[in-house]
Amino acid sequence: MAAPLEGIRIIDMTTVMMGPFATQILGDLGADIVKVEAPGGDSMRAVGPARHEGMGPLFLNANRNKRSIVLDLKRPGGRDILLRLVSGADVFVFNARPKAMARLGLSYEEVARAAPGIIYAGAYGFGEGGPYAGRPAYDDLIQGLSAVPSLAMRASGTDDPLYAPVVLADRVVGQSLAYTILAALIHRMRTGEGQAIEVPMFETIAQFVLGDHMGGRTFDPPEGEMGYARLLAKYRRPYATSDGHICVVVYTDRHWRAFFELIGRRAAFEDDPRLADMATRTRHIDALYALVAEELKQRTTAEWLELLEKADIPAMPLHTPESLLKDPHLAAVNFFRTVEHPTEGRLVSMRLPARWSSAARAEDLPAPPLGAHTREILREAGFADGEIDHWLGSGAAVETSAA
Known part of the structure; x- marks a missing residue:
């Protein structure tokens, strides 16, 4: 059976969690995800306990069904290689701020010249039309700015605002990024038009929060206070x-x-x-x-x-993280799987929650070591072996020893 997104190629220049979570969803659905990393790799590689350097649990759990190529975009040729990859792809996705992309010569106009019809998808902190545009953004900042800790404080009846103990903003926005890319692909299928799309964290999470808590301020003039009383009740807890x-x-x-x-x-x-x-x-x-x-x-x-x-x-x-691993329902639906990773050995993996009656990815690819597919991806892009050796020798592309 063909996976739903088989034949779709995505050049993924995202890091940390928001973008990688989005592209893992798309990869799980069958898209070919080419993960472009800087020589130091995605910072999530270094977080948490690991058997080998650069292969921590947060990275492993957000980067299956991807292949890794290392490019140094600050060296001569790095940008040219990337544009060559993008020219053969359907989607180019990134979470660097637009000014940083422009400095790299990777604005929408420049990328679209090399790849007409490309879906150019940017996910970052704030939409370009407002005063926060261009500011750095992390999950904690977006949670705070979107009132999540304040609501927790109101609900608990204390003076201690708390962030949700999950990367709430990154994962919610990652899902929004995934479905927005899918919508853009459907639009292109119908019209032939590529486009630039923007998925800002703040606006996405503000809508997520206010959908529950607009309350009386939904009306103009207001018909009461903000806040959904049931969600803010002190005794709404285990x-x-x-x-x-x-x-x-x-x-x-x-x-x-x-x-x-x-x-x-x-x-x-x-x-x-x-x-x-x-x-x-x-x-x-x-x-x-x-x-x-x-x-x-x-x-x-x-x-x-x-x-x-x-x-x-x-x-x-009420589960703990430890008891959740033993939940009988998750066991019965085969949510957890033990897989053999080529470099990391036996791992506990979680499957895509959705199920398909007539379409599925035949086999998952393990989360890749840094640069494990550099040479393979360059060959697929049409570079001859001599050209590949040149780029590897110049440092514009990097093939790691783990390849």
């Missing part, structure tokens, strides 16, 4: 049981009725005006969740999971 914690969502009319029956207080449900409907419950959600929290302390986690399942109230155990 609940303590007598021996641990449990995750429970008591949400619909049916859920609340069933919960009050479960705790032997059916009459209280009928008589409490705070439970009349969803709008009323939302206004009183913190007090209602406090009631749930108090009741759940009375039994063990196992007892509650059994009772709540019988009552058809959504409930799940």
Whole structure:
């Protein structure tokens, strides 16, 4: 079976997490991802425990189904090689700031001259039309600027703003970058037109956050305060049981009725005006969740999971990262796989969550050592062996010992 994106070639000049996560999604779907790295390699290669230098876990988990070529774009010939690669590709994706791309001679106009019809996809901190354009951006900065830590502070009732302990902005924007590239490819298929597309982090995450929390400011003039009360409730958290914690969502009319029956207080449900409907419950959600929290302390986690399942109230155990690896559902759907990496040995890998009934990548490529495919990719671009030796000798291209 052919993978959905088989035959699509993407020249990937992204680093860290946002861009690599996007291109791994596209690679998992069958695109040929040529990862262009500077001589020092993607900085994520150095993060976390590793068996060999440059092959850390964050890199391994965001760069499968890619091939690595090392080019020094600051040396004579490096840019020419890159443009040669792009001329045979469908997409050129990067996360350097536009001014840096222009300094390298890689603006959209310059790239499009070498590769008419190219999808030129840039993902960076801020859109070019605003005062923040050109500023550096990292996940923490974008989370803070988009109010994620402030919302966490409001929800916890403390004075301590906290970042989400995942690279939330990078991964959400990475997914946005992936689907935007796919939309541009469909547009080109229909019209024959390539184009430059911009996927800014701040605007993407601002929309992500405000979609939940615009509240009354959705209206002009405003019809109330900002914030979705249920998400900001102090007791919207995993609940303590007598021996641990449990995750429970008591949400619909049916859920609340069933919960009050479960705790032997059916009459209280009928008589409490705070439970009349969803709008009323939302206004009183913190007090209602406090009631749930108090009741759940009375039994063990196992007892509650059994009772709540019988009552058809959504409930799940609270995992740690360690216990998540042993989750029975993930095991049953073969989410985790043990794979043999050619240089790193046995690795635990996660598959693409989506499944396809009639299209799939036949075999995953392991995350590549730095420059492992330089010579191979240059040959595919039409360079003769003598030219390749010249570029390798000049330092414009680099082939590592791991190749």
